[in-house]
Amino acid sequence: MERKDRYHIAILGATGAVGRRMLSTLERRGVPVGEVRLLASPRSAGTRVSFRGQELVVEAVRPESFDGVDIALFSAGASASEEWAPVAVERGAVVIDNSSAFRMHDDVPLVVPEVNPHALAHHRGIIANPNCSTIQLVVVLHALREFGLEHVTISTYQAVSGMGQRAVDALLEEVRRTEAGERDVTTVFPVVKQDRHVPMAFNVIPQCDIFLDNGYTKEEMKLVNESRKILEMPSLRVTPTAVRVPVLYGHAESVAVRFREPVTVAEVRERLANAENVVLVDDPASCAYPHPRMVEDRGETFVGRIRQDLEDPRTILLFIVADNLLKGAAWNAVQIAEKLIEMAG
Amino acid sequence: MERKDRYHIAILGATGAVGRRMLSTLERRGVPVGEVRLLASPRSAGTRVSFRGQELVVEAVRPESFDGVDIALFSAGASASEEWAPVAVERGAVVIDNSSAFRMHDDVPLVVPEVNPHALAHHRGIIANPNCSTIQLVVVLHALREFGLEHVTISTYQAVSGMGQRAVDALLEEVRRTEAGERDVTTVFPVVKQDRHVPMAFNVIPQCDIFLDNGYTKEEMKLVNESRKILEMPSLRVTPTAVRVPVLYGHAESVAVRFREPVTVAEVRERLANAENVVLVDDPASCAYPHPRMVEDRGETFVGRIRQDLEDPRTILLFIVADNLLKGAAWNAVQIAEKLIEMAG
Incomplete structure (x- = not known):
């Protein structure tokens, strides 16, 4: 990407939950934005969205939509990404894709800016934004990697x-x-396009995304495979269980990390207190710990309930929470755009 | 306890969520009940509750309340148990106590009838009902103990x-x-008598009960200590995290069990399918697994999402769900009463 004073940005999937937050995050973080083009399927075209006091109209995406665009932020699902990312790249844009379409492709960097910004150097037009539950996990794991993640x-x-x-x-x-x-009210849970729906109100559902042949869900395997790719630790052991809860915004994770050597709570707290974009909320004496309602609309990753395993001094337990639509999606994508801009020229 | 045709039963804490279910469980399970005496604090006395078509009036508890009572079911909190259990025992009743007051006492059996009914043989008047989250866990662990729980x-x-x-x-x-x-609506969560309250609606709170000096909550340490006592495995390793979710009834548990030897999913399913009062709901292909809304008002323990760890053939993952007020409290207490009756005379 060439160095410029202002960058033309397109957002595909602009009317969705993540697309709207991509726009507001661009605004909040002060990215040097030139023209903004909001794109969606023909069904959503015509929607009006405000940006920096102006009203923008969402257009139906077509090949010409990407002409002159420097950075295209995609959040319209995997099949839209498969269709439109090559088009956007051909027209000269760098695509930051929030879908799962390209994440595990060898030639596509999968980036969390706090963890592996160096991976951006070798992109070929498409950069993948990781899955929400993976991002907040690797931000914390990365801060502790010197202890030897096992x-x-x-x-x-x-x-x-x-x-x-x-x-x-x-x-x-x-x-x-x-x-x-x-x-027995049911609507779209756990998976919209699944015959069998389960109540979500006042319930928890041990299924996020579809089941794979190995008995794990796609969401669970993303936690394994994406973490390994981002941390560049292909043999890191990850044992995942993904559960949907009746929360609107904010993913929480109960995590046990076994390290190669014994690690103290004080050492872990010290590393996390100094880690980039991590907020340590960890004071059992005053009942301070992170929870989803605390992190809504925040870009950082929150961590608390840090304690050593009762018997194994090499294992540390943590509770990690982040806004899944921000750090887990829109915020991370905009951070990637900022890194690209930083590296340009 | 003497053999009789009908047993006089008292319930202390009869107006509470568990107390009411103790009464309805007595009714549903067909315990040979003679007189039923419903007891509570003076504040709740006078409440009317129906039992087998009759209307019973809740009385304020006093020492004479236990005269002639064979079995007293207690669910009025630890301090009420400490005050009234010795009185009830002195007046000739056997107390089945749902509070945490006596659970870890060496001379008090802590009983889950599917797991350690033999412990009842040596009671001295008080039998403790374990904590809700522990009961459903040990029912499943017990069914798998031959593989060597580690x-x-x-x-x-x-x-x-x-x-x-x-x-x-x-x-x-x-x-x-x-x-x-x-x-920011808050009411009583996570602990009623705590200064700092956290929203529970659309949230998850990584605190159940108060914090102890070791950074774990009381609920987490119950999972460790009560499981060891009930399973009679004082050195079983348990790594617990207890989290409150916005669900009304039914606790769920995401559990990884490492065994001494490799174990297959088929072996685990076979043992659980044949375990007493366990319902296996485990068919990923048709998205069948247990969830809290499925178990409301059921006395069994439900288990699914059974899969082997991705790398360690000795580790099996499970998702365990039960009605916390029934198997986790009232149902288990009534099962203990039935065992006592079975053993009488």
Whole structure:
């Protein structure tokens, strides 16, 4: 990418939960933005969205949409990315893709700026934004890697907004109907395009995304494979369980990390207190720890409940929380754009 | 306890969430009940409750309340148990206590009937009912113990009813006020008598019960200590994280069990399918697994998401769900009463 004073930005999927936050994050973080082009499927075209006091109209995406665009932020699902990313690259844009379409491709960097910004140097037009639950995990693991990461056991508590704005509305609808006395209300959970739906109101569902042949869900295997790629530790052991909870925004993760050597709580706290974009909230005596409602609309990763395993001094337990739509998606994508701009010219 | 045709039963804490379910469980399971005496603090005395078509009036507890009582079911909190259990025993009753007051006492059996009914043989008048999150865990661990239990890593998803009926009402109130647009609504979570309250609506809180000096919560240490006592495995490794979720009824647990030898999913399924009072719900292909809304009002322990660790053939992952007020409290207590009756005379 060439060095410029202002960069033309396109957002594909501009009307979605993540797309809207990509726009607001561009605004909040003060990226030197020139023209902004908001793109979506023909169905969503015509929607009006405000940006820096102006009203922008969402256009139906077409090949010419990417002419003159420097950076295209994609968040319209894997099939839209597969269709439009090559087009955008051909027209000269660098694509930062929030879908899973290219994440595990060998020639596509999968980037969390606090962890592996160096991977950006070798992109070929497409850069992948990792899965939400992976991003907040690797931000913390990276800060502790000097102790020798060996095995990560993780159980997640994932917000419904990870399934998009529709799922936020669906949970609120389920809650209202359940409170009104209706029984067994189901809408779109755990997977919109699945025959069998399960109540999400006042429930937890041990399924995020579809099941794979090995008995794990796609979300669980993302935690394994994406963490390994981003941390550049192909043999890191990850034992994942992904669970959806009736939370609107903010993923939480209960994590046990076994290191190669014994590690103290004080050492872990010290590293995390000094880690980039990590907020340490960890004071059991005053009942301070992170929780999803605390992190809404924040770009950092929050961590607390830090304690040593009762018997194994090499294992540390943590509770990690971040806004899945911001650090888990839009914020991380905009951070990648900023790194590209920093590296330009 | 003497053999009789009908047994006189008292319930202390009869107006609480667990006390009411003790009564309905007595009714459902067909225990040979003679007289039933419902007891509570003076504040709750006078409440009317129906039992087998009759209306019973709750009395204020006093020493004479236990005269002629064969079995006293206690669920009125630890300090009420400390005060009244010795009185009830002195008056000739056997106390089955749902509080934490006596659980770790050496001379008090801590019993889950599917696991250690033999411990009942040596009681001295008081039998302790374990903590809700422990009961459902040990039912499953016991069924798998022949494989050599070595290390259990557990993250819980605990319903608010574990804090009593007041917490159920409080969550519903928080949800209503939050939906109405009120911000940062807090009521009684995570601990009623704690200065600092945290929103529970659309949130998860990594604190159940108070913090201890070692950085773990009391709930987490119950999982460790009670499991060891019930399973009679004083050196079993347990790594616990206890989290409250906005669910009304039903605790869920994400569990990784490391065994001494490699174990297959088929072997685990076979043992659990044949285990007493365990319901296997485990068919990823048709998205079948247990969840809290499925187990409401059921006395069994449900288990699914059974899979081998991706790298360690000795580790099996499971998702365990049970109604915390039934198997986790009232149902288990009544099962203990039935065992006592079976053993009588």
